[in-house]
Amino acid sequence: MSSDFEPILMRNVGVAKAADLQVYEARGGYQGIRKALQMSPEELIDEVKKANLRGRGGAGFPAGMKWSFLPKERKVTYLCVNADESEPPTFNNRVLMESDPHQLLEGIMIAGYATRATVAYIYMRGEFTEPFHILQRALNQAYAAGYFGKKILGSDFSMECYIHRGAGAYVCGEETGLIESLEGKRGWPRIKPPFPAVAGLFAKPTVVNNVETLCCLPHIVLRGAAWFTAIGPQGSFGPKLFCVSGPVNRPGCFEESMNITVKDLIYGSKFAQGMIGNKAVKGVFPGGLSMGVLTGDELEMRMDFDSPRKFGLLGLGTAALVVFNEDTDIRDVLLNVTRFYAMESCGQCTQCREGTGWMYKIAQRISLGAGRREDLDILVETTRNMGMMPGLSICGLPDGAAFPIRTLVEKFRAEFEQHIVRQEPGKVERVLRVLN
Ligand SMILES: Cc1cc2nc3c(=O)[nH]c(=O)nc-3n(C[C@H](O)[C@H](O)[C@H](O)COP(=O)(O)O)c2cc1C
Ligand code: SF4
Numbered sequence: 534m535s536s537d538f539e540p541i542l543m544r545n546v547g548v549a550k551a552a553d554l555q556v557y558e559a560r561g562g563y564q565g566i567r568k569a570l571q572m573s574p575e576e577l578i579d580e581v582k583k584a585n586l587r588g589r590g591g592a593g594f595p596a597g598m599k600w601s602f603l604p605k606e607r608k609v610t611y612l613c614v615n616a617d618e619s620e621p622p623t624f625n626n627r628v629l630m631e632s633d634p635h636q637l638l639e640g641i642m643i644a645g646y647a648t649r650a651t652v653a654y655i656y657m658r659g660e661f662t663e664p665f666h667i668l669q670r671a672l673n674q675a676y677a678a679g680y681f682g683k684k685i686l687g688s689d690f691s692m693e694c695y696i697h698r699g700a701g702a703y704v705c706g707e708e709t710g711l712i713e714s715l716e717g718k719r720g721w722p723r724i725k726p727p728f729p730a731v732a733g734l735f736a737k738p739t740v741v742n743n744v745e746t747l748c749c750l751p752h753i754v755l756r757g758a759a760w761f762t763a764i765g766p767q768g769s770f771g772p773k774l775f776c777v778s779g780p781v782n783r784p785g786c787f788e789e790s791m792n793i794t795v796k797d798l799i800y801g802s803k804f805a806q807g808m809i810g811n812k813a814v815k816g817v818f819p820g821g822l823s824m825g826v827l828t829g830d831e832l833e834m835r836m837d838f839d840s841p842r843k844f845g846l847l848g849l850g851t852a853a854l855v856v857f858n859e860d861t862d863i864r865d866v867l868l869n870v871t872r873f874y875a876m877e878s879c880g881q882c883t884q885c886r887e888g889t890g891w892m893y894k895i896a897q898r899i900s901l902g903a904g905r906r907e908d909l910d911i912l913v914e915t916t917r918n919m920g921m922m923p924g925l926s927i928c929g930l931p932d933g934a935a936f937p938i939r940t941l942v943e944k945f946r947a948e949f950e951q952h953i954v955r956q957e958p959g960k961v962e963r964v965l966r967v968l969n
Pocket of ligand 1: 587588589590591592593594596615616617618619620703704705706707708709741742743744746747928929930933
């Protein structure tokens, strides 16, 4: 694909000292918040609605609509910035925070003004040591320049901003797990309703938005909704970051419109530049792990919010691709995936706790050369009986476990069966005796 796309969110990547306030301002930074403060919060929300900015954290929920769910009469509003970035193999938030922290801070100010938030908390995963220090330094600079605190830029708008570091749990990226953790408790997701917009942090109206979602705001404010909706396909507007990892020639984080396909991202000269050693692609998880897997024959999928469903996937997710090649044993992929969710289930809901655990046990057996044909059916059946979608769990973690496991078994079934057929006679019984 040839594209004349110019980086927007990553325009300062590679610029010397881009994390410094002076450099950010010299390159047009903090003009978005100045313009936003000339508008009313309602006008700002309308503009973001017109832009149809959909959340980049995984679910693709429209940001402007989410903000409108806040009760009209309210004294306190909190903004939680989801910088937990816990989805494997996702690192676009890290790139944004490390390379252009003021862009995020400006986005936070704009969202805070639109939602009348008095305090913003940036919830950052504990492992992010370097991004934390970079962002904290930028926040100190922003405070010193009057961008946070009382009467921002001489307006009536006041907002404080704090960075809170998590302790590294996948489920703390789920918005209510995040809120619990922020309150100092174990990061256990909450039953909804009430939704955070009504009763979130400290039981007050709360908005939770992802880092990349917020980074879009200064550009929408400055250039307008019509500019934003001119980028990308219908319903999937604006710039998007795509992470590519696995055995590719140039792993990294790339920015494009959502017109791009998986194939372009893997093979394009501006992107990952093909597979190491020209190996064939066996499969790709295109939306983080939790959206499901594509085979090497499905690389034409467009990376927008709607196309993944046509390929049996849950959605676009975090748009982070992890590729595996023809040499990969599909049983190892299943083992890795099942282990992750079994380890990360918080254990509150029986179906999620037990379901993810059973699937990991089955995957271990298959991987030890002791799988049974019926195990493949049991895996698929388990994935259908544990998530939010059948109404059996508090949060979406088990749905995110179901899609990769189900699509792996369904799309690579012939290969799993071949391994099972070739197993040593008597191995199943021996392994079962040991495991049980
Ligand atoms: C298990 C689980 C983990 C999640 N992890 C993250 C995460 O690390 N970062 C994130 O922004 N959203 C994550 N989400 C989605 C959040 O719950 C929420 O939808 C998102 O932060 C909203 O922001 P957005 O509307 O700007 O996308 C996760 C959801 C689930 C179910
Ligand atoms: S669905 Fe799983 S991760 Fe989510 S609250 Fe229930 S047990 Fe915890």
